[in-house]
Amino acid sequence: MSKKKLQPKQYLTGAALSTPKPCTWCPGCGDFGIWSAFRAACMQEKWDNKNTALVAGIGCHGHIINFVKITAFEGLHGRALPVASGLKMANHDLNVFVFTGDGDSLSEGGNHFIHAARRNQNLTVILHDNALYALTTGQASPRTPKGQVTKSTPGGNIDDPLHPLRLALSAGATFLAREYSGNVESLKEIIIEANKHEGFSVIQVMQPCVSFNKVYTHRFFQENIYKLPEDYDPTDTFSAYQKTFEWDYKKIPVGILYQEKRKSYEAQLPVISKKTLVKQPVKKKTITSLYKKFI
Amino acid sequence: MKPFVLKIGGEAGYGIMSAGLVVAKIASRSGYYTFDYSEYPSLVRGGHNVMQVAISEGPVLAPYMHTDFLVALNQDTLHQHQHEVIGGGSILFDSAMNMSVKNVAKGVHIFDVPIHEIATRVGGSLIMKNTAALGAVLSILGGSIDDLCKMIKEEFRDKHESVSKRNIAVARAAYQYVQERHFDKLDPFLKQKRVRKEKIVVTANEAIALGSIAAGMQFAAIYPMTPTSAILHTLAPHQEKFGYIYKQPEDEISALNMAIGASFAGVRSLVATSGGGFCLMTEAYGLAGITETPVVIIEGMRGAPATGLPTWTEQGDLLFTLYAHQGDFPRIILAPGDVEESFHMTMQAFNLAEKYQTPVLLLVDKHICESHMSVEPFEYKKYSIERGNFVKTKRVNYKRYAVTASGISPRSIPGVGNHFVVNSDEHDEVGYSEESSENRIEQMNKRMRKLLTCEKEDMEKPRVYGSTKADITIISWGSNKGAILEALQHCKNVNFVHVTWMNPFPTRALNNILKKAKKVLLVECNYSGQFGKLLKEKTGFTPHDTLLKYDGRPIFPEEIIQKIQSLLDS
Numbered sequence: 001m002s003k004k005k006l007q008p009k010q011y012l013t014g015a016a017l018s019t020p021k022p023c024t025w026c027p028g029c030g031d032f033g034i035w036s037a038f039r040a041a042c043m044q045e046k047w048d049n050k051n052t053a054l055v056a057g058i059g060c061h062g063h064i065i066n067f068v069k070i071t072a073f074e075g076l077h078g079r080a081l082p083v084a085s086g087l088k089m090a091n092h093d094l095n096v097f098v099f100t101g102d103g104d105s106l107s108e109g110g111n112h113f114i115h116a117a118r119r120n121q122n123l124t125v126i127l128h129d130n131a132l133y134a135l136t137t138g139q140a141s142p143r144t145p146k147g148q149v150t151k152s153t154p155g156g157n158i159d160d161p162l163h164p165l166r167l168a169l170s171a172g173a174t175f176l177a178r179e180y181s182g183n184v185e186s187l188k189e190i191i192i193e194a195n196k197h198e199g200f201s202v203i204q205v206m207q208p209c210v211s212f213n214k215v216y217t218h219r220f221f222q223e224n225i226y227k228l229p230e231d232y233d234p235t236d237t238f239s240a241y242q243k244t245f246e247w248d249y250k251k252i253p254v255g256i257l258y259q260e261k262r263k264s265y266e267a268q269l270p271v272i273s274k275k276t277l278v279k280q281p282v283k284k285k286t287i288t289s290l291y292k293k294f295i
Numbered sequence: 296m297k298p299f300v301l302k303i304g305g306e307a308g309y310g311i312m313s314a315g316l317v318v319a320k321i322a323s324r325s326g327y328y329t330f331d332y333s334e335y336p337s338l339v340r341g342g343h344n345v346m347q348v349a350i351s352e353g354p355v356l357a358p359y360m361h362t363d364f365l366v367a368l369n370q371d372t373l374h375q376h377q378h379e380v381i382g383g384g385s386i387l388f389d390s391a392m393n394m395s396v397k398n399v400a401k402g403v404h405i406f407d408v409p410i411h412e413i414a415t416r417v418g419g420s421l422i423m424k425n426t427a428a429l430g431a432v433l434s435i436l437g438g439s440i441d442d443l444c445k446m447i448k449e450e451f452r453d454k455h456e457s458v459s460k461r462n463i464a465v466a467r468a469a470y471q472y473v474q475e476r477h478f479d480k481l482d483p484f485l486k487q488k489r490v491r492k493e494k495i496v497v498t499a500n501e502a503i504a505l506g507s508i509a510a511g512m513q514f515a516a517i518y519p520m521t522p523t524s525a526i527l528h529t530l531a532p533h534q535e536k537f538g539y540i541y542k543q544p545e546d547e548i549s550a551l552n553m554a555i556g557a558s559f560a561g562v563r564s565l566v567a568t569s570g571g572g573f574c575l576m577t578e579a580y581g582l583a584g585i586t587e588t589p590v591v592i593i594e595g596m597r598g599a600p601a602t603g604l605p606t607w608t609e610q611g612d613l614l615f616t617l618y619a620h621q622g623d624f625p626r627i628i629l630a631p632g633d634v635e636e637s638f639h640m641t642m643q644a645f646n647l648a649e650k651y652q653t654p655v656l657l658l659v660d661k662h663i664c665e666s667h668m669s670v671e672p673f674e675y676k677k678y679s680i681e682r683g684n685f686v687k688t689k690r691v692n693y694k695r696y697a698v699t700a701s702g703i704s705p706r707s708i709p710g711v712g713n714h715f716v717v718n719s720d721e722h723d724e725v726g727y728s729e730e731s732s733e734n735r736i737e738q739m740n741k742r743m744r745k746l747l748t749c750e751k752e753d754m755e756k757p758r759v760y761g762s763t764k765a766d767i768t769i770i771s772w773g774s775n776k777g778a779i780l781e782a783l784q785h786c787k788n789v790n791f792v793h794v795t796w797m798n799p800f801p802t803r804a805l806n807n808i809l810k811k812a813k814k815v816l817l818v819e820c821n822y823s824g825q826f827g828k829l830l831k832e833k834t835g836f837t838p839h840d841t842l843l844k845y846d847g848r849p850i851f852p853e854e855i856i857q858k859i860q861s862l863l864d865s
Contacts, residue, residue, distance in 0.1 A: 021727050031641065053709035055556070058719070065716055066727050071709040073559050073717045074728075075552065076582050082549040086556025086564070087709070089540055090514055094560075094710055112552075115545035270535050278561040278708065280538050282511040284680055290505060290533065291672060294495035 017042055021066040028218070029208030030270045031060060033181030034128060035067060037188040038097070042070070045192055052095040057083040057104035060135050060209075061128035064099050078108025085265075091278045092266040095195050098125045102143040103133050110142075113164075120199040122264035127164055127202060128181075130209035131216045135150050138212030148215055152276050165257060166244035168202045169237070175201035176240065176258040180221040181208070183254070193256065199264045206252075209261065221252070228255035235259060253266035298330075298351035299484055300359050301436075303428065305368030308340035310425035313450075315346030316496070316667060317429055321442050323496050324349045326488030326734055330777070331667045332358035332849070337605040343371045346524075352488070356633065356777035364436070366428055368410060370394050386481065387431060389424075404480050406435060406473065413472060419465040426462045430469030437483025440470045453692035464547045464660060495672055498639040499663035501568070503593055504529035505673065506641030511680050512591075513539045514561035516550040518572060521605050522661035524594035526567045547572035551579035555588045559717055561708035563645050567593035570612045571602070577619040580654055584624025586717045587696070587704065589648035589655075589683075589744065591730040592640070596660040598847045607847025610773055611821040614828065616656050617798055623739070625746045627651065628797040630658040632776030634668045636795065642678055647753060650683040650746045652706055658797065660820070662849040663774040687711055694724040698737055702744030703797070746799050754796050756804040758851070761790030767862055768792060768812035772826050775818050775850050782855035789859055794826070802833045809836050816862065817841045820850055 056062040058077035065072035139152035142162040149199040175197040194201035240258035319329040336342035362379040382402040390407035451459040517527040554564035598604025631637040644655040689712035707713040716726030723729040766788040817838035
């Protein structure tokens with residue numbers, strides 16, 4: 001897309017992606033790692049205002065739209081996915097990234113998460129998973145482990161946590177990955193791979209909340225994650241499903257867990273098989289041929 | 296003159312509605328005007344369905360309470376409706392079904408026709424009872440059996456040839472039976488008129504779908520819900536031909552958010568629902584408001600609250616749509632009164648949404664959404680697509696929410712090189728989240744200014760029907776229009792103000808009209824007189840009397856005539 005115009009030196013610098021807005025995340029927040037990885041991916045892949053759009057939900061993650069100079073839509077809590085789905089159907093030439101949180105996509109927006117996965121919409125979902133509600137100062141989320149004490153669970157959480165990758169897999173997502181926000185280089189590569197994948201891609205990013213989560217800390221992930229081995233076959237649905245059950249001491253797999261080749265939703269829409277919807281001019285239409293049914 | 300009213304009733308699942316529609320179409324093809332109205336429970340099978348078709352030589356705008364010709368396919372229909380048949384009218388019943396006709400007015404003709412038996416005798420089946428009834432009805436009314444056979448062929452075009460052959464055999468057998476047995480009582484009311492205008496028989500749902508297509512709509516996300524599902528039924532089959540996407544989303548929350556996403560990308564977007572679905576949409580309603588994203592919302596009202604009366608009509612969502620969502624944002628709300636207005640206001644809504652970059656809501660109801668009316672094909676030569684202040688190329692120093700005198704800012708889309716943020720948080724001119732006092736006031740004022748601009752440049756005055764001097768002035772809105780106009784034909788010195796713009800509101804124009812009015816009667820279909828409250832809020836005016844109806848049935852011309860009479864007598 002408009003590659004010939006690009007001058008890497010003047011264009012793809014960090015400065016071109018920077019906005020005048022100061023970063024508002026807490027010092028040490030896992031979101032900085034996601035931000036760095038995404039900016040690095042933008043620079044490497046030449047994602048800019050000609051070819052990319054971002055959609056975010058509400059939560060600490062959503063602030064990212066103020067810190068990356070790419071056209072964005074920050075919608076309502078839980079509703080990033082339907083906005084992104086509409087955007088992608090209307091202009092499938094765009095790389096569309098959805099920034100969401102565990103509360104945003106699994107609690108308030110759980111229904112949309114399931115159905116966007118089922119439809120295999122060609123979107124890349126970056127799920128900032130800090131396992132609680134941070135922006136509202138530390139209540140339990142669908143990712144909070146059983147027994148954890150939070151502001152909303154003073155006696156310990158009695159709900160079992162939800163596993164987003166297992167949920168996405170059973171709902172029909174075709175690309176599943178997990179990474180820890182501190183592994184910036186690897187996360188960048190996964191974001192690029194997820195965007196290349198045609199279909200619904202979910203990246204669960206383990207993103208420690210330094211202010212409110214004293215269980216899932218940077219150290220916890222640094223000590224307990226392991227990279228999927230080279231011989232791991234992400235096309236095998238069954239082993240991917242098994243991997244989603246691994247969440248133990250020193251046994252949290254990171255990397256690409258699953259990848260399936262299946263037509264995306266957008267690729268099955270005849271109306272946009274030749275041209276994006278937005279490139280088809282808006283015209284007044286003659287409807288006389290439709291009258292037959294009404295005579 | 297009151298129209299000729301045919302009413303056909305029977306068990307749900309036996310094609311009562313499609314039989315009624317066939318009568319309407321044959322009448323329309325024969326040169327008459329029709330308005331049909333159906334009553335049915337929220338069931339697919341087993342309940343009692345009834346449809347009336349009002350037929351007249353001139354345009355007919357509403358259903359009536361009387362029946363000229365009752366077609367009863369079950370005993371229930373006789374029980375519930377035989378008393379409505381006026382003297383000189385007719386009742387046709389299925390004599391093969393052990394039915395009995397009692398207590399009918401003097402001079403009512405009785406036609407016993409063994410519908411059940413005819414349907415099965417000539418190679419047909421029970422499901423063809425409605426076809427047999429149609430053959431009998433046309434035989435009595437002098438309608439064209441050839442037209443009916445043609446329509447049967449069209450209806451079953453996609454099915455095996457034997458289906459239409461068997462139906463035609465059934466229709467002809469019933470036609471013949473009546474000609475032989477009841478030759479002395481026939482009333483050839485439907486014989487072809489010499490002058491025939493080309494007409495279409497459509498509902499407001501269909502008019503809205505057609506209007507959307509004509510206006511270049513490109514994306515529609517509609518979750519099924521009575522009474523607006525027929526909009527999606529009309530849109531879904533024609534996507535490729537007319538170049539738009541129809542998507543059935545997982546819920547109404549998703550529907551409006553998807554439409555907003557598509558509109559953000561730059562395409563004309565539509566959603567349609569009823570009050571319950573709009574409850575789920577209220578969240579995204581305000582999102583479209585603060586993000587200044589154009590979108591057209593169709594809200595087809597039905598009996599409420601909650602599940603309420605799912606298949607019946609009401610005008611109970613006016614104040615809800617006016618005030619839904621937290622806080623203030625500009626919204627344009629229009630309420631068309633009939634099929635014709637539904638078509639044109641839908642087209643207009645797309646232009647208004649893009650010009651003012653805000654949600655435009657069309658408030659209709661089950662009554663017009665599901666009642667067919669025969670109208671001349673829609674004429675929209677004068678319409679042109681206006682997309683407003685739309686920036687499609689890269690612009691230096693581009694500001695999505697630039698503060699302007701009109702309140703309207705330049706709208707750009709992703710992919711053209713302009714950086715901007717479309718933000719549900721309060722934002723600055725670029726769209727970055729910004730919470731300062733100055734910015735908040737500036738952006739809020741800018742958004743709300745769009746309504747003032749709209750009031751000046753686009754808002755339409757209410758229309759006054761009838762003489763400017765009248766003893767009684769009826770004020771109403773939306774779908775009551777038809778019944779009131781029908782009633783006006785039978786009342787002297789009564790005029791009617793029909794308001795179609797709910798927000799912005801034509802305060803000044805209404806003040807001028809109402810200050811000259813002698814006695815004002817408010818007519819609407821809800822419990823609390825919601826339009827009356829709006830009128831009071833905007834003009835300070837209180838109507839002298841009200842006629843409110845909230846039993847799920849539309850207001851009938853007879854009820855208005857009666858009310859006028861009692862006002863004149865008092």
